[in-house]
Amino acid sequence: MSGWYPPPGATAVIEDAAPAGPGAADHDTFDDRADLLAHRRARRRARTMRVTTGAAGLVALLLLWQAAAMILNDQVALPSVVQTGQQFLHYLDRPYPAQGRPLWFDLYISLRRILTGFVIGVIIGVAAGAAMSASRVIRHLIDPIIEVIRPLPPLAFIPLFIVWLGIGELPKEVLIVIGVIPVMAVTTVAALDEVPEDLRLCARTLGASRAYTLLHVQIRSALPGILTGMRISMAGAWSSIVAVELLAATSGLGFVIMQAGDYLDTALVFAGIITIAIAGLALDAGLRGLLLLADPSRRG
Amino acid sequence: MAARADAVPAAGAQLTEGGATAAHVVLDRVGKTFRRAGRRTVALAGVSLEVAPGELVCLLGPSGCGKSTLLRIVAGALECDEGSVTVGGRPVTGPAPDRGMLFQSPMLFPWLTTRKNILFGPRAQRAAGRDERDDPELDAEAGAILATVGLAQFSDAFPHELSGGMRHRAAFARAMVTRPSVLLMDEPFGALDAITRIRMHDFLLSMWERYLITIIFVTHDIEEAVLLGDRVAVMGGRPPGISEVIEVPLRRPRHAIDVDTEQFLAVKRRIRASLTG
Numbered sequence: 001m002s003g004w005y006p007p008p009g010a011t012a013v014i015e016d017a018a019p020a021g022p023g024a025a026d027h028d029t030f031d032d033r034a035d036l037l038a039h040r041r042a043r044r045r046a047r048t049m050r051v052t053t054g055a056a057g058l059v060a061l062l063l064l065w066q067a068a069a070m071i072l073n074d075q076v077a078l079p080s081v082v083q084t085g086q087q088f089l090h091y092l093d094r095p096y097p098a099q100g101r102p103l104w105f106d107l108y109i110s111l112r113r114i115l116t117g118f119v120i121g122v123i124i125g126v127a128a129g130a131a132m133s134a135s136r137v138i139r140h141l142i143d144p145i146i147e148v149i150r151p152l153p154p155l156a157f158i159p160l161f162i163v164w165l166g167i168g169e170l171p172k173e174v175l176i177v178i179g180v181i182p183v184m185a186v187t188t189v190a191a192l193d194e195v196p197e198d199l200r201l202c203a204r205t206l207g208a209s210r211a212y213t214l215l216h217v218q219i220r221s222a223l224p225g226i227l228t229g230m231r232i233s234m235a236g237a238w239s240s241i242v243a244v245e246l247l248a249a250t251s252g253l254g255f256v257i258m259q260a261g262d263y264l265d266t267a268l269v270f271a272g273i274i275t276i277a278i279a280g281l282a283l284d285a286g287l288r289g290l291l292l293l294a295d296p297s298r299r300g
Numbered sequence: 301m302a303a304r305a306d307a308v309p310a311a312g313a314q315l316t317e318g319g320a321t322a323a324h325v326v327l328d329r330v331g332k333t334f335r336r337a338g339r340r341t342v343a344l345a346g347v348s349l350e351v352a353p354g355e356l357v358c359l360l361g362p363s364g365c366g367k368s369t370l371l372r373i374v375a376g377a378l379e380c381d382e383g384s385v386t387v388g389g390r391p392v393t394g395p396a397p398d399r400g401m402l403f404q405s406p407m408l409f410p411w412l413t414t415r416k417n418i419l420f421g422p423r424a425q426r427a428a429g430r431d432e433r434d435d436p437e438l439d440a441e442a443g444a445i446l447a448t449v450g451l452a453q454f455s456d457a458f459p460h461e462l463s464g465g466m467r468h469r470a471a472f473a474r475a476m477v478t479r480p481s482v483l484l485m486d487e488p489f490g491a492l493d494a495i496t497r498i499r500m501h502d503f504l505l506s507m508w509e510r511y512l513i514t515i516i517f518v519t520h521d522i523e524e525a526v527l528l529g530d531r532v533a534v535m536g537g538r539p540p541g542i543s544e545v546i547e548v549p550l551r552r553p554r555h556a557i558d559v560d561t562e563q564f565l566a567v568k569r570r571i572r573a574s575l576t577g
Contacts, residue, residue, distance in 0.1 A: 018311065036454065129407070198407055199409075201375065201395060202401060204394075205399060205475075205480075206475070207423070208427075212427055212428065257302050
């Protein structure tokens with residue numbers, strides 16, 4: 001090892017590049033470390049600003065809602081923010097009379113259905129996508145099937161699944177799986193196809209084995225695309241599960257909303273919708289967090 | 301420089317300053333034909349070239365002359381249908397870390413910091429049991445090469461936070477840290493702006509003099525070929541191959557600023573005549 005590199009104390013042969021200058025094609029560049037740190041600080045500031053502005057928009061919406069409810073003064077047509085909040089907190093841990101279970105339990109039921117279906121769907125979808133990317137024959141075999149299924153709204157399958165699988169948990173989970181698979185297969189194929197061939201060759205010339213390259217370069221490189229696919233299919237999974245719970249379930253957030261509507265408890269309808277919004281945002285935030293971990297260029 | 305001039309091609313490989321070997325590369329009547337949709341395209345035919353240990357040879361020619369194909373055959377990414385390629389006396393059978401490769405795009409891994417990009421090779425080889433150094437040793441090595449290429453302050457920056465020139469220097473460091481005996485460069489500076497290109501030429505010349513490594517450099521830029529190369533292999537013709545190998549009798553060390561001396565221009569004219577003639 002000794003001698004391969006210049007002796008200790010030797011100065012760098014090449015100075016850092018001079019500034020690219022304003023208007024240079026490569027604007028996202030730095031000529032010294034201070035600039036790099038300043039740039040990172042500026043990106044953090046921009047992110048704080050963006051989050052603050054976004055929060056202000058949500059607060060404005062709530063204020064507008066509250067004002068409209070106070071003017072309208074009809075709790076059935078439009079309950080106020082305060083009434084909705086009270087109803088939400090009240091039923092969060094108390095059973096709803098017509099149903100016998102508290103809100104958190106229905107949230108848990110819906111989440112369990114979504115996550116079960118989502119995890120299975122992602123595993124099958126990513127595996128299918130990887131196989132399609134690896135083999136031309138498999139791609140030509142599976143592609144038309146996905147193209148046929150993809151545009152169909154998963155809800156169209158509900159009656160079929162009820163006939164085949166009954167009204168238990170299984171048809172609901174299968175519905176999620178069916179919705180998630182095509183999205184994940186398509187995004188996985190796209191993400192793997194986008195990995196440059198030379199990136200693979202580069203890893204191989206650095207001494208990586210085929211297996212190491214597959215895992216640490218090809219799949220790793222496709223990870224941001226796969227995570228984006230997961231965000232898309234998670235949103236689809238929420239709309240599927242709520243719809244199926246509205247139609248054919250005796251538990252879950254969709255069922256609560258339906259029940260509350262039947263009893264003209266509009267505040268609880270809103271509370272159910274808000275619960276879905278919060279849970280959906282939380283799951284998406286988790287996936288977004290993973291995406292930022294996987295792709296440093298999106299940070300900031 | 302004397303060492304390089306004295307290099308004996310028949311020696312197979314020559315020891316450089318750091319104990320790594322600069323490989324002797326021999327291409328013997330290499331041919332490559334692509335078959336696609338029933339059509340045969342002869343990409344290369346009868347290409348023979350010897351590159352001495354520590355020599356810098358440029359493959360120069362227009363698009364489609366087969367120069368990149370030839371480089372990829374040496375890299376082991378493509379198999380030749382005719383002839384043979386040996387590097388340091390061993391036949392090429394596939395990509396391996398004794399032949400480092402640099403591309404027009406630096407091909408850094410965007411999810412790794414500069415330091416981790418540089419350590420990709422050693423870590424991949426450690427996973428395969430071919431490198432037994434532990435993390436502190438690897439870190440020290442990465443730190444040393446980061447200082448050599450002038451990126452010591454950017455070890456924790458991600459590729460998207462580096463300038464174009466810095467990315468290429470990082471890619472160079474990543475290729476060199478696995479101690480290749482020959483570096484294969486495929487139009488590495490083709491996408492850089494003119495000023496960054498000049499800096500990268502000086503960078504490459506100084507690094508080559510430091511590591512005394514064999515380099516095969518593919519380019520379509522005559523000036524670049526004359527500035528860098530000991531010899532320039534002019535490619536072209538039907539079927540594509542090496543039409544002429546021209547010595548560049550310019551003194552070393554060379555600098556990117558010396559591209560308009562009378563001597564330089566004379567070589568340039570000679571090569572242009574060979575390309576167009």
